[in-house]
Every structure is written in structure tokens, then in C-alpha cells.
Amino acid sequence: xxxxxxxxxxxxxxxxxxxxxxxxxxxxxxxxxxxxxxxxxxxxxxxxxxxxxxxxxxxxxxxxxxxxxxxxxxxxxxxxxxxxxxxxxxxxxxxxxxxxxxxxxxxxxxxxxxxxxxxxxxxxxxxxxxxxxxxxxxxxxxxxxxxxxxxxxxxxxxxxxxxxxxxxxxxxxxxxxxxxxxxxxxxxxxxxxxxxxxxxxxxxxxxxxxxxxxxxxxxxxxxxxxxxxxxxxxxxxxxxxxxxxxxxxxxxxxxxxxxxxxxxxxxxxxxxxxxxxxxxxxxxxxxxxxxx
Amino acid sequence: xxxxxxxxxxxxxxxxxxxxxxxxxxxxxxxxxxxxxxxxxxxxxxxxxxxxxxxxxxxxxxxxxxxxxxxxxxxxxxxxxxxxxxxxxxxxxxxxxxxxxxxxxxxxxxxxxxxxxxxxxxxxxxxxxxxxxxxxxxxxxxxxxxxxxxxxxxxxxxxxxxxxxxxxxxxxxxxxxxxxxxxxxxxxxxxxxxxxxxxxxxxxxxxxxxxxxxxxxxxxxxxxxxxxxxxxxxxxxxxxxxxxxxxxxxxxxxxxxxxxxxxxxxxxxxxxxxxxxxxxxxxxxxxxxxxxxxxxxxxxxxxxxxxxxxxxxxxxxx
Numbered sequence: 001x002x003x004x005x006x007x008x009x010x011x012x013x014x015x016x017x018x019x020x021x022x023x024x025x026x027x028x029x030x031x032x033x034x035x036x037x038x039x040x041x042x043x044x045x046x047x048x049x050x051x052x053x054x055x056x057x058x059x060x061x062x063x064x065x066x067x068x069x070x071x072x073x074x075x076x077x078x079x080x081x082x083x084x085x086x087x088x089x090x091x092x093x094x095x096x097x098x099x100x101x102x103x104x105x106x107x108x109x110x111x112x113x114x115x116x117x118x119x120x121x122x123x124x125x126x127x128x129x130x131x132x133x134x135x136x137x138x139x140x141x142x143x144x145x146x147x148x149x150x151x152x153x154x155x156x157x158x159x160x161x162x163x164x165x166x167x168x169x170x171x172x173x174x175x176x177x178x179x180x181x182x183x184x185x186x187x188x189x190x191x192x193x194x195x196x197x198x199x200x201x202x203x204x205x206x207x208x209x210x211x212x213x214x215x216x217x218x219x220x221x222x223x224x225x226x227x228x229x230x231x232x233x234x235x236x237x238x239x240x241x242x243x244x245x246x247x248x249x250x251x252x253x254x255x256x257x258x259x260x261x262x263x264x265x266x267x268x269x270x271x272x273x274x275x276x277x278x279x280x281x282x283x284x285x286x287x288x289x290x291x292x
Numbered sequence: 293x294x295x296x297x298x299x300x301x302x303x304x305x306x307x308x309x310x311x312x313x314x315x316x317x318x319x320x321x322x323x324x325x326x327x328x329x330x331x332x333x334x335x336x337x338x339x340x341x342x343x344x345x346x347x348x349x350x351x352x353x354x355x356x357x358x359x360x361x362x363x364x365x366x367x368x369x370x371x372x373x374x375x376x377x378x379x380x381x382x383x384x385x386x387x388x389x390x391x392x393x394x395x396x397x398x399x400x401x402x403x404x405x406x407x408x409x410x411x412x413x414x415x416x417x418x419x420x421x422x423x424x425x426x427x428x429x430x431x432x433x434x435x436x437x438x439x440x441x442x443x444x445x446x447x448x449x450x451x452x453x454x455x456x457x458x459x460x461x462x463x464x465x466x467x468x469x470x471x472x473x474x475x476x477x478x479x480x481x482x483x484x485x486x487x488x489x490x491x492x493x494x495x496x497x498x499x500x501x502x503x504x505x506x507x508x509x510x511x512x513x514x515x516x517x518x519x520x521x522x523x524x525x526x527x528x529x530x531x532x533x534x535x536x537x538x539x540x541x542x543x544x545x546x547x548x549x550x551x552x553x554x555x556x557x558x559x560x561x562x563x564x565x566x567x568x569x570x571x572x573x574x575x576x577x578x579x580x581x582x583x584x585x586x587x588x589x590x591x592x593x594x595x596x597x598x599x600x601x602x603x604x605x606x607x608x609x610x
Contacts, residue, residue, distance in 0.1 A: 010309055069308070180423075186348050187424035190416040191485060192408065192440025209436070212426035216471065 007134040016063040016136040020252045021145035027259045028133045034266050035125045042114055043277025049121045056128055063136045070128055081120050088112035139171035162236050184213045294493055294524040295322040295345055298398055299391050300354035302340055314340040316548045327519045329535040330528045332545030338528045342495050346414035355398050359413055361405035368404040412441040415491030419498045421482035425470040430481050433470050437489040455488035476507050493524045536572045561590040
């Protein structure tokens with residue numbers, strides 16, 4: 001709990017860091033929707049996800065994000081996947097599935113296994129995509145981007161600025177509360193609380209001894225903050241200028257074209273039912289033949 | 293020996309972008325029944341140092357010996373094997389082997405620590421301890437510590453009452469919510485929560501920060517009283533007056549290293565304020581006098597009376 005590093009902003013100066021946050025936000029949404037494309041053949045699905053994964057690794061490389069850190073955090077996913085696999089084995093049925101093997105009367109088909117794998121890889125891809133966004137974009141830039149996207153809502157008198165301010169304040173509080181959590185955990189552990197082991201009733205008490213002071217601190221902090229803002233004349237409805245002005249540059253344009261090209265490419269593959277799998281198998285056999 | 297650090301290094305979040313070395317090769321002994329002050333600038337590693345004493349932080353390398361039990365970076369036996377390998381490894385320098393040998397010595401003579409026992413023996417009062425209050429009533433909150441260390445309800449409540457009495461919180465407060473108390477009262481209740489555990493080593497991280505001078509003085513008197521009853525006290529502070537008036541030893545930390553360990557009088561007699569945050573007024577005055585050509589022997593003077601006598605003597609000579 002104490003060193004949550006997944007998706008934390010890593011100050012760096014890479015190409016991805018310098019991109020416009022609005023572009024990064026849009027790209028995230030486009031790439032996330034691409035994750036959900038599904039091809040009719042199993043082989044093609046695997047190839048498609050493989051390609052997406054490679055693109056992702058390249059992006060992480062460019063953004064100087066350690067790939068190892070991602071896998072470390074995903075250890076928890078394994079448990080979920082095994083659970084899901086068991087559920088899928090019993091419940092997931094489609095028309096074209098092949099029998100793999102049988103345990104007594106229970107027949108294990110291949111479709112549920114593929115299905116579980118798809119879910120796993122989709123989760124992995126989505127988590128890593130979001131991680132790329134949040135570790136290369138300052139939280140404040142991200143909220144500015146969100147505010148920009150919500151701009152049309154101002155026409156229907158939606159309090160866009162207030163919402164954005166609330167969002168950025170909430171984001172600002174995350175590291176503060178994490179620090180505070182660490183501090184309170186230290187104090188309670190010194191009083192004999194065991195946050196790792198213990199019986200169920202002890203665990204409940206441990207959590208209460210953490211949550212109550214955390215809430216109290218959160219309220220104190222937010223009260224202090226609101227006083228500080230008021231003391232500096234903050235008025236939620238006033239017109240405001242920005243410290244950091246977002247600019248759409250040439251590199252943003254090229255990145256956007258690249259992302260759109262990827263999207264179009266995938267859609268075309270999908271629409272025309274392209275299947276690389278037999279081709280790859282042929283290629284594989286050809287190479288194998290060459291070596292014989 | 294209450295606490296002994298041997299070749300302790302500590303790194304925050306190692307192998308991550310936030311990696312940060314906080315302690316470098318700390319070798320330190322803190323005597324039983326001593327009142328040790330730890331001073332140094334912000335970020336010099338004071339808080340990191342004290343969190344090693346009850347195993348909230350484990351050393352990245354080296355061992356900490358607390359009440360004759362050892363805190364090791366990894367599991368005891370694994371660490372012993374690691375050290376034995378280090379000694380045999382030809383690639384390591386002689387210096388590294390010497391350190392490993394020293395540590396192995398320590399490991400062969402002592403047993404590993406037990407977390408619960410250690411935590412009950414070492415009480416830490418963190419900075420602004422009032423943030424750790426959470427129970428519905430003052431009495432319940434103070435008895436929380438003893439209860440965690442396996443005391444029965446009655447025993448815990450008795451310990452709590454005794455501790456509250458010590459910090460000057462009377463019976464009328466027992467059933468009140470800790471959240472409706474004033475800042476100073478909250479602080480005292482939180483400190484009682486640690487005292488109720490009956491630790492043999494009491495660690496205080498700036499316990500008087502944010503208190504008014506009178507409450508601060510009272511608080512220090514309380515700690516001094518506890519020290520006189522035979523409890524080892526380690527005090528992290530920026531207040532040089534507290535260092536001078538109460539401590540028997542002082543440790544000066546700088547950039548994650550122990551710069552010196554000495555007695556407060558020696559420290560203030562030697563330094564002229566460039567290394568510590570500020571000199572106590574008595575020593576500032578004496579150094580100023582010496583700077584202006586007054587032949588005082590600072591190390592012979594212990595308090596204002598001595599100083600007055602010394603100055604009087606000087607006048608006679610002139």
C-alpha cells in the first residue's frame with residue numbers, strides 16, 4: 001500500500017511528455033476502443049493483440065516507462081484470471097468450439113480459454129495505456145485537457161470550470177493522502193497494529209485505526225485549503241487565464257495522424273475479414289522447410 | 293546497550309525512479325538509561341534513523357541491535373548466508389569483507405527480533421501524534437496500545453489511567469471524544485497512548501512542535517521525569533535549549549551520516565552555530581564574549597551562575 005507507483009507521473013522530457021495533453025487524451029480513447037476489436041478467427045485475434053502489444057512496448061520505451069514496473073503490479077491479476085477461467089469453463093459456450101480434453105463427464109472446450117485470455121490481454125493493454133497517459137502527463141495538464149473537452153457544455157450552463165477545479169484538487173490530494181496514510185500507518189504500527197497479518201476482527205480494527213484519522217486529516221486539509229484559496233481571492237465564477245497554455249503543435253498533428261492511421265488500418269482489417277493467421281503458418285512452415 | 297547501529301545503510305524505494313539514499317554507514321551506540329538528542333537539518337536522516345529502532349524501516353544493509361535482539365535487512369538466516377558468501381567472494385573489496393565480518397560477528401552473538409515484542413519495548417511518539425487518535429473515548433484510545441500487546445481489558449485500562457494521570461489528563465476527560473479536545477490536550481492524550489505501552493525505550497520526534505512555550509516546557513519536564521525513572525529516551529529536536537537542558541548525549545546528523553556523537557556541553561563549546569540550527573543563548577553569549585577577546589574557558593562553564601562567577605573573576609584580574 002505504501003509504494004503505489006503504477007501510473008504515477010514521472011517527470012521526464014520525452015516526446016510523449018511534450019505532446020499536447022488533449023491529443024494524448026483523445027489517443028487514449030481511440031486506442032482503448034481499438035483494444036476491443038475482435039476478429040472472426042482466433043489466430044488473427046492473437047496476431048492483432050500481439051501487434052498492439054508491440055506498439056505499446058514501443059510507446060513505453062519512448063516515454064521512458066519501465067516495463068518491469070507494469071508486470072510487477074499485474075501480479076495481482078493472475079488470481080482474478082484463474083477465477084475467471086474457472087467460471088468461463090463452466091458457463092461460456094459458443095457454437096464453434098473444439099473439445100480439448102475431458103475430466104470425467106466434464107468436457108473442456110478451447111473457446112472459454114481463449115475468451116479468458118482475451119479478457120486478460122485487454123485488461124493488460126488498457127491498464128498499460130492508461131499508465132502511459134498518467135505517467136507522462138501532469139495531473140493538472142490532464143484536468144486542463146478534460147476541461148477543454150467539456151467546453152461545449154458551457155452552452156447549457158454546465159459549471160465546467162468548477163468541475164475541472166474540483167477534479168484537479170482531488171488529484172492534488174492523492175499524493176497528500178498517500179503520505180498521510182504512510183504516516184498514520186507508521187504511528188499505529190508503533191502502537192502494535194499489524195496491517196499485514198492477524199485475525200479478521202484484528203484486521204477490521206487495524207483498518208478503522210487507519211481510516212478514522214485519515215478522514216479527520218482529509219477534512220482538516222480541505223478546510224485549510226479552502227481558507228487559503230479564499231484568502232487569495234479565489235472566485236469560482238470569475239473569468240480566469242491559464243498559467244500553462246496548451247498548444248497544438250506539428251508533432252501533435254503527426255501523432256494524431258499516426259493514431260488515426262492505426263485506427264483506420266484496424267477497421268479495414270476488421271471490415272474485410274482479413275486473416276493473417278494462415279499466411280503466418282505458411283510462412284512458418286516455409287522457414288522450417290528451408291532449414292531441413 | 294539499548295540500541296546499536298552497525299554499518300546501517302538505508303535507501304528509500306530502491307530500484308525505482310524515486311530511489312533515494314537516506315542513511316550511509318551508520319555506526320552508533322545509544323546507552324541504556326541515557327537521554328540522547330538527535331539534531332540535524334531537515335532531510336539529514338533523523339526520522340529515518342529512529343524508524344529503524346522499532347523495525348518500521350528495515351536497513352537496506354547492516355544490522356540494528358535493540359535490547360539484545362537483531363534487526364536484519366532480510367530474514368536472519370538468509371542474511372547470515374549472504375554475509376558468509378560476501379566474505380568468500382573474490383570480487384568484493386577487503387573493506388566490504390571487513391564490514392561483512394563485523395556484521396557476522398553481531399549475528400552470531402544475538403537472536404533475531406520479534407516484531408510484537410520489539411514494538412512494545414520501543415515506543416515512538418511521532419511528529420504531531422494527535423493525528424493517530426481514532427477511538428470514541430480518550431480512555432479507549434489510550435488503552436489501544438496495551439490491548440494490542442496482549443493485555444487484558446482491565447490491565448489495559450489501568451495502564452491507560454496511569455499514563456493519562458502522568459500527562460495531566462484527569463478523570464473528567466476519560467469518556468470524552470478525543471476529537472473535541474484542544475490541540476495541546478490531544479497531543480497529551482496521544483503521548484499517553486504511547487506511555488501506556490510501558491516501553492523501555494521512548495523515541496520522541498519533535499514532541500513540542502507547535503506548542504506554546506509553557507506547554508512545551510511542561511512536556512519536556514515530563515519526559516525528563518520519565519528518563520529519571522530509568523527509561524532510555526531518544527529525542528529528535530530543533531530546540532537547542534532542550535538539548536542543553538535535558539539530554540546527556542547528542543548525535544549530530546548531516547546528509548545521512550552521523551557527524552558526531554558527544555555531550556551537549558562539548559558540542560556547544562566547540563561549535564559556533566554553523567553546524568547546528570542555533571546555539572542556546574548561554575553559549576551564544578559566551579562565544580560572543582570570547583570573540584571580543586574575553587578569555588573565558590567555555591568548557592568549564594555549565595550554567596548562567598558559572599558564567600556570572602567567571603565574568604566576575606575576570607573583572608578582578610583586569
